[in-house]
Amino acid sequence: MGKVHLHNCLRLKNAQLVSVADSSTKALRFAREAGVKNVQRDYNKLLNDESIDAVIISVPNFLHLECTKDAAEAGKDIFMEKPLARNVVEGEQILSHVKRAGVKLMVGYPSRFREAFTSLRDEIRSGSLGDIQFASATNISSGPFSPRGDMGRPAQVPAWWFKKELMGGGALLDLGVHAINLFRWYFGDVTGVKSYLGYRFNMDFEDHAVCFLKFKDGPIATVNVGWFSKDPRVSIELYGTVKHRSLVRSPPGALSMITEDIGRKFGKIGRSMERYYRELQYFVECVSSDTSPSPNGEEGLLDLKIISMGYKNAFNLTPNR
Numbered sequence: 001m002g003k004v005h006l007h008n009c010l011r012l013k014n015a016q017l018v019s020v021a022d023s024s025t026k027a028l029r030f031a032r033e034a035g036v037k038n039v040q041r042d043y044n045k046l047l048n049d050e051s052i053d054a055v056i057i058s059v060p061n062f063l064h065l066e067c068t069k070d071a072a073e074a075g076k077d078i079f080m081e082k083p084l085a086r087n088v089v090e091g092e093q094i095l096s097h098v099k100r101a102g103v104k105l106m107v108g109y110p111s112r113f114r115e116a117f118t119s120l121r122d123e124i125r126s127g128s129l130g131d132i133q134f135a136s137a138t139n140i141s142s143g144p145f146s147p148r149g150d151m152g153r154p155a156q157v158p159a160w161w162f163k164k165e166l167m168g169g170g171a172l173l174d175l176g177v178h179a180i181n182l183f184r185w186y187f188g189d190v191t192g193v194k195s196y197l198g199y200r201f202n203m204d205f206e207d208h209a210v211c212f213l214k215f216k217d218g219p220i221a222t223v224n225v226g227w228f229s230k231d232p233r234v235s236i237e238l239y240g241t242v243k244h245r246s247l248v249r250s251p252p253g254a255l256s257m258i259t260e261d262i263g264r265k266f267g268k269i270g271r272s273m274e275r276y277y278r279e280l281q282y283f284v285e286c287v288s289s290d291t292s293p294s295p296n297g298e299e300g301l302l303d304l305k306i307i308s309m310g311y312k313n314a315f316n317l318t319p320n321r
Contacts, residue, residue, distance in 0.1 A: 001058045001081050001108075002022070002027070002056075002058035002059075003027075003030065004273065004276050005056050005058055005079075005276065005280060006020065006030075006031060006034055006036070007034070007273070008273065008276055008277045008280050009056070009280065010034060010035060010036075011277070012280065012281060012284055014281075014284055014285070014288060015284045015288075017036060018038060018049065018051055018052050019036070019038040019039065019040060019046045019049060019052065020036045020038070020039050020040070020046075021039070021040040021041070021042065021043035021045070021046040022039075022041070023041060028041070043067070043070070044070065047070055047071060047074035047076060048074065052076060053076065053077060053287060054076055054077035054078065054079065054104075054283070054284070054287045055071050055076045055077075055078055055079070056079045056081075056280075057071065057078060057079065057080045057081065058081045059081075060158070060160045060166060061083065061085070061086050061160075061166065061167055061168050062086060062160065062165070062166040062167075062168070064080065064083075064084065064085050064086070064090070064094065065085060065090045065093055065094055068080060068094045068097060068098065068105070069093075069094070069097045071103075072097045072098050072100070072101035072103050072105075073097070073101055075101060075103060076103060077103050077104040077105075077287045078098070078103060078104065078105045078106070079106050079108060079280065079283045080105060080106070080107050080108065080297075080300070081107075081108045082107055082108050082109055082177055082178070082181075082300065082303075083107075083168070083173055083174075083177045083300065083303065083304060083307075084107055084297060084300030084301060084303070084304055085168070085300075085304060086166075086167070086168025086169070086173075087168055087169075087304065087308065088301070088304050088305055088308050090168075091297075091300065091301040091304045092301065094297060095297045095298065095301060098297055104286060104287060104292060104293055104296075105293075105296055105297040106279075106283050106286065106293035106294075106295065106296060106297075107295050107296065107297060107299065107300035108279060109178060109181045109182070109279075109295050110275040110276050110279055111178050111179075111181070111182045111275070112181070112182065112185060112279070112295060113275040113276075113278040113279040113282065114249075114274075114275045116247050116249075117182060117236070117247070120186075120236065120238070120245060120247060121185060121186055123245065124186055124187075124238070128242065128243065129238060129240030129241075129242055129243045129244075129245060130240040130241030130242030130243065131240060131241045132186075132187070132218060132219045132238055132239065132240045133219050133220075133239055133240065133241065134219050134220055134221070134237075134238075134239040135183060135186070135187070135219050135220075135221040135222075135236070135237065135238050135239070136221065136222045136223075136224070136235075136236070136237040137179035137182065137183065137221070137222070137223050137224070137235070137236050137237075138224040138225075138233055138234065138235045139175040139176070139178060139179060139223075139224070139225045139226075139233075139234050140224070140225065140226045140228070140229045140231075140232060140233045140234075141175070141226075141227060141229065141232040142227060142228075142229060142230055142232070143171060143174065143175075143207070143226075143227025143228075144157050144161040144162070144227065145157070145227060162203060164203075164204045164205045167205065169205055169206075169307065169311065170197075170203070170205035170206040170207055170209070170227075171206055171207055171208055171209055171225045171226055171227050172195065172197070172206055172209040172211060172223075172225060172307055172310055172311070173307055174225075174227075175225035175226075175227075176209060176211055176223050176225045176307060176310070177303050177304075177307060179223040179225070180211075180213070180223060180303050180306050180307065181295060181299065181300075181303050182236075183213060183215075183221050183223070184299070184302065184303070184306075185295075186218075187215040187217070187218030187219060187221070188215055188216060188217055188218060189215065189216040189217070190213050190214065190215055190216070190306050191214050191215065191216045192212075192213070192214035193211065193212065193213055193214075193306055193309035193310050193313055194211070194212045194310075194313050194314075194315075195209055195210060195211040195212065195310040195311070195313065195314045195315070196209065196210045196211075196314065196315050196316075196317055197209050197311075197314045197315070197316050197317060198226070198316075198317040199316070199317065200228050201227075201228075207226065207227045207228060208225065208226030208227065208228055209223075209224075209225050209226070209310070210222060210223070210224050211223040211224075211225075211310045213306070219239075233248070234248070234249040235247060235248040235249070
């Protein structure tokens with residue numbers, strides 16, 4: 001995601017990319033080749049630069065708290081990749097640092113910036129679907145097991161992906177947080193959570209899950225997520241008393257990924273990148289206009305609390321767990 005944001009930062013019309021920090025020599029080389037002159041191994045040098053107004057934090061989950069604390073204390077507004085933190089306690093600590101420093105915090109939920117999902121929310125609010133009785137979200141992929149590198153080439157999987165203490169959770173946290181945030185945006189407060197957790201690959205956290213949500217003034221919803229499939233699928237189903245709506249997002253194939261990558265080198269934004277560009281553009285506008293962004297840290301914390309309830313109220317699908 002850091003590379004995605006780097007490409008989009010270079011094309012923002014109302015902001016200038018000042019610096020990139022990363023502990024990886026390969027990542028810094030990538031940034032230099034993309035046109036970034038100021039690169040740092042130590043992100044504290046970046047934070048000490050008074051010309052920088054805001055930062056994008058795109059790091060492993062276990063570093064979110066430390067990096068956010070340092071950025072907030074340096075007075076930088078923050079765009080944070082989801083999830084907000086590994087757990088509720090860390091999320092509360094992050095919000096405490098942000099509030100104490102008086103900086104803005106936005107959590108990256110790109111689904112909120114997809115035109116199809118935004119239009120669906122407009123339909124719900126207009127009443128054209130009637131009362132929504134049942135909703136379902138599915139996000140199935142190969143997760144960390146088959147990542148894509150540059151230009152569609154395989155990339156090595158970072159070891160932290162497979163350690164619960166570093167990740168904070170499995171597929172429910174990684175993928176489910178997107179759908180949970182989207183459904184809360186659609187339907188409001190959640191009053192009950194139950195889930196089923198699966199361990200197909202016998203790791204110490206779930207690789208697939210089904211989560212049931214009951215909304216205070218809305219439907220019952222299911223969130224189905226998993227890291228087990230070579231045939232990815234992202235879909236939303238809404239069943240209303242007047243109409244039914246179904247949205248399915250097909251992942252880009254290898255050829256379209258290569259085409260988009262080439263296009264980015266010439267300043268073009270591919271369809272699969274549009275939502276990331278829109279959310280970043282929106283964040284920059286919030287910083288420029290001194291407006292509170294949404295989804296913010298409080299929303300990210302609510303999502304973590306729901307996921308925590310899902311883990312607490314879970315039935316394991318593997319007998320020995």
